[in-house]
Amino acid sequence: MAGTNRKATPVLGGPAVILVRPQMGQNIGAAARAMLNFGLTELRIVAPRDGWPNPAALAMASGADRIIEEAKLYDSLEAALADRNFAVATSARERELEKRVMAPGAAAGVLRTRYEAGEACALIFGPEAAGLTSDEAALADLLVTIPTNPAFASLNLGQAVLILGYCWFNARPTARAILRDTQPPADKAQLFGLFEHLERELDRMGFLHPPEKKPAMIRNLRSLLTRAGFTEQDIRTLRGVIAALMGAKLKR
């Protein structure tokens, strides 16, 4: 088609694209095509509504079949993120989360910097209508919003992946991140281990009360701990701190 260039430098691989609870198979196929247009080849799918494999996804992917065939299936976003160090999630809504929101070009620059520094990255898209839950968005390190005409704002899943893919393909590492600490953040499985450890102990100490406020308290804690960008060593230290504090409490 008019407007593409076969001479551009290929960048294959890239961040894993995670589709959370996608609904229509054809949207998954369109997302796969958009991924391949911009050199993104690793697709992860969390709890697709219509099961997996999905013939409609394969039909729509024409030419990007391998991305669909090699897609990995997960039960939860936590599971899909476990081996990642850094995750960006698309978000249309204003959220009460204390989390940085960037425009696509800038977010892609951060993602590119992290990726080229060797971190395992992910780009997360919510389901077609509702988007990610706040608990899911809290697991991302950075949110990205695509500015659109407010009178006709809605993009479908394939379009959202296309725009983020375009931005990824054309991004350059940002200067700021090139100067950052060379110690990479822990992978998400280690971070989630810290969440569980801390929440279990806080629950035991009666901190997560009253019960109706518990979900929001946990979400805020997880968002805060994600934002910190802890290294593996940080997490070992913090778990030691929690254990020590609990030991002190239990001895009292």
Add this chain to the structure above:
Amino acid sequence: MAGTNRKATPVLGGPAVILVRPQMGQNIGAAARAMLNFGLTELRIVAPRDGWPNPAALAMASGADRIIEEAKLYDSLEAALADRNFAVATSARERELEKRVMAPGAAAGVLRTRYEAGEACALIFGPEAAGLTSDEAALADLLVTIPTNPAFASLNLGQAVLILGYCWFNARPTARAILRDTQPPADKAQLFGLFEHLERELDRMGFLHPPEKKPAMIRNLRSLLTRAGFTEQDIRTLRGVIAALMGAKLKR
């Protein structure tokens, strides 16, 4: 959908989007939706393969019906461009034309600058498979190419409009163009009048020979004259020059 923002500032109107010889109605509809997502509301269609109006275009445009309903139909790209001052065309192929080619973000910055300076602008897309002819591309002031994965380069018409629309919506005027001469370029009808005048006289003088080289000679002349960005006054002056030269020749 995840990734859009209803609070962004609206920019309605924008450059006219010109689809040249589009094939499938559903691609025209998808282009209309992508236009409206990014505040582009004026659609011009040149010689659509399946005639006009096209029910498939309206069906696919759901929500952007007005753009389809108010689309204007033209017989040629020249006619669609007549009232424009500045035109950008998408181009996938390398062309032998002596014409600047920019990436979408940079081209959108130039377009935004021209538009905000009050010039009548256009964004031209070729037909799905073949793209614009070289004669058509020669009429644009600037070419734009979307960098994609060379192993899977092809974008459809709706995707190409979406990416250029996104870039348009997020573009800021470029500093360089803000400093340009305040006299705007003539509209394309005036420029095309100069083409015809000059070509007619050159033909009469036997300059456009041999016949098999005539199309390429005309294309190169048109590309050169387009690149110059002549004002209305420039074109009046040049037509006077041509007339004067012809008078001299005839008197000899």
